[in-house]
Amino acid sequence: MTSQDLRAVTWTAAAEGGAVPSLSLIDQTALPHALNRLDVTTVDELIDAIVRLVVRGAPAIGAAGGYGVALAMAQGEREGWDRARLDAEVARVRAARPTAVNLMVCVDRVAPLIDAGLPAVLAEADAIVREDLEANHAMGAFGADWLLKRVPAAAERPLRILTHCNTGALATAGWGTALGVIRELHGRARLETVYADETRPLLQGARLTAWELVQEGIPHFVQADGAAAGTILRGEVDAAIVGADRIAANGDTANKVGTVGIALACAHAGIPFVVAAPTTTVDLATATGSDIHIELRGEDEVLEWAGVRTAPAGSRGHNPAFDVTPGSLVTALVTERGVREVSAGELPVGGLS
Incomplete structure (x- = not known):
């Protein structure tokens, strides 16, 4: 596989046996010495990954933001968040890096679908990746x-x-x-x-x-x-x-x-x-x-x-x-x-x- 075939940001659905949905990121802080992936399951972990440049580059950050809405929804379901808490966590993802507009654009594109459910949010995030x-x-x-x-x-x-x-x-x-x-x-x-x-x-x-x-x-x-x-x-x-x-x-x-x-x-x-x-x-x-x-x-x-x-x-x-x-x-x-x-x-x- 050449580097052009790599996917810096991919969504991993929950599996049987207790696994929770996760966002899989190529850890770009480890390159070129190691090609590792980091699986994040919480909003805090995603924001930390964006700030530390585990995932970076405006379009890739945008994709992470789109899936970040789904990640927040999954975490909120596990932890019993109300809608105000969910909206606040999505806003935190949106603000993780202020210069790159793609992050804000992609979060704003996906977030209105929250009421339609997780499958609709994931479908829109997938569309962002495909279109990019x-x-x-x-x-x-x-x-x-x-x-x-x-x-x-x-x-x-x-x-x-x-x-x-x-x-x-x-x-x-x-x-x-x-x-x-x-x-x-x-x-x-x-x-x-x-x-x-x-x-x-x-x-x-x-x-x-x-x-x-x-x-x-x-x-x-x-x-x-x-x-x-x-x-x-x-x-x-x-x-x-x-x-x-x-x-x-x-x-x-x-x-x-x-x-x-x-x-x-x-x-x-x-x-x-x-x-x-x-x-x-x-x-x-x-x-x-x-x-x-x-x-x-x-x-x-x-x-x-x-x-x-x-x-x-x-x-x-x-x-x-x-x-x-x-x-x-x-x-x-x-x-x-x-x-x-x-x-x-x-x-x-x-x-x-």
């Missing part, structure tokens, strides 16, 4: 077509692509968003190599993206985040493609911290900076990037490494999980509906209605 997988394959094809048409070098040789963080099967229902485009290029023999930024502070690029690329034999380099701009400006990259956690109505895009520097370097070098994300990531209620809440994670993630203090005792840690790239720097937005050239004025609000 279909959307990812569509994005891969649209994105590859656009790059092969718009990047001049594609007429002469396979492309060299830079990506940031992890946007593959591990971050989605399967296949991937930005990494899905890369997979599509590789499948067409139109990919020379990938530059995968290590992605500080938790190394999602070095641990997860590189692991997925290794599983499929896709040539790549892992590089420090600080090397990305220089690699671009030296002419070693034909295009950069990243995912997104929230896209505002004007095209401003929140993604893993470090993304905006890549976009600036691409603009200076005159190469495409492409965002690949499902339409559920476009938040038309958020007018601009300045309205996007940026999650601050624990200081120790930048003050320590593997539990060992690396900064002086008197230092404080500034650890934003995301940054916002202005829409003016986004060359194109790839969704399951096609490609919109954001910096050319084809804003998401106009192109996705």
Whole structure:
């Protein structure tokens, strides 16, 4: 089984003999050294898994949120919750990570079906997963077509692509968003190599993206985040493609911290900076990037490494999980509906209605 066949989030029905329903998650904190699954049966366990990044990536978190409603219902049935308690627990799942809009969208899509019963909730959560997988394959094809048409070098040789963080099967229902485009290029023999930024502070690029690329034999380099701009400006990259956690109505895009520097370097070098994300990531209620809440994670993630203090005792840690790239720097937005050239004025609000 290749990494693209992995399912980061799966529902396990109750079995005979006392087992309770559970949500099975690939433990992404253990990769690349071990491929383990964590079975969660309570809301507290699910929220802890989301916060600790056992499950991460906006679409995968969204899927976890959809199934999280079912998990809360099953726990409430076992423990005798009233409706007010159930609603409060669902709200806790919805708020587990504030930047990624997919979590909120998916919980809000599933929660109205609570009165229809657990089978209806599970059917809607299953539909979210199915639609995301279909959307990812569509994005891969649209994105590859656009790059092969718009990047001049594609007429002469396979492309060299830079990506940031992890946007593959591990971050989605399967296949991937930005990494899905890369997979599509590789499948067409139109990919020379990938530059995968290590992605500080938790190394999602070095641990997860590189692991997925290794599983499929896709040539790549892992590089420090600080090397990305220089690699671009030296002419070693034909295009950069990243995912997104929230896209505002004007095209401003929140993604893993470090993304905006890549976009600036691409603009200076005159190469495409492409965002690949499902339409559920476009938040038309958020007018601009300045309205996007940026999650601050624990200081120790930048003050320590593997539990060992690396900064002086008197230092404080500034650890934003995301940054916002202005829409003016986004060359194109790839969704399951096609490609919109954001910096050319084809804003998401106009192109996705």
